[in-house]
Amino acid sequence: MSSYSGAAAYKRGAGAYARVGVESGVMSASPHQLIVMLFDGALASMRAARIHMQSGNVAEKGKAISKALDIVNNGLMAALDEEKGGEVASRLASLYDYISRLLLAANLHSDEKSLDQAEALLEDVASAWREIGSQAGRE
Template identity: 70%
Template sequence: MRGAAAYGRVSVESNVLSASPHQLISMLFDGAQQAIKSARLHMSNGNIAEKGKAISKAIDIVNSGLLAAVDKEKGGDLAERLESLYTYISSLLLKANLKNDEALLDEAARLLEDIGSAWKEIGRQASADAGA
């Protein structure tokens, strides 16, 4: 098991080192979704400590990754809206943890999915335009 975990860390580190800035943000969306899935599983199993760790990880990804990456100088109105959305998602996650509320986890996951899929589509279009 220890070897598999080490291999997984090396794989993630390799992906991060070779990723474009756009891909790094996509990885943050994926990581937040994975943390929320883990929190949902721990919540349904009554594992409060692990649920809290998973939600804390999701909040950290949203605040220290996604929110921190918002460029207010270049982004204008869109950046302000994203900032508000990320702040709202963090509050949903915090409330989900405090209230043990799966519906709040679902809402946070849905919002992250909407933003993340739009972000990934922009990346696909940019790649297609660069290749044209």
């Protein structure tokens, strides 16, 4: 076995192990924890996009931003229930839409300021969401 094929096999095995860990976490998570996981995933993708943007790796920057967009649009936005959530859900939908537009601008123009703004806004919502969870756990 060459060192390349050994490294590739290791990478596949490590990836499968990580997926099992994530799947186990998802299966045992509460609805609140699932939203926290979505925030964490989107924010991690934004941080990865920044690293790729700064190093000039356009393809990987695009992949990372696409992943963040997917999480915001198909995870966080889709989880909103405007019927039960009322005005708060409606405002969050508007905020997620704005964050998506910032991410698109960041990708299109390699604009780190747009990426920074999107990350800061999402981190604000994520920290508030985490605080709700910690307070609910104390009651």
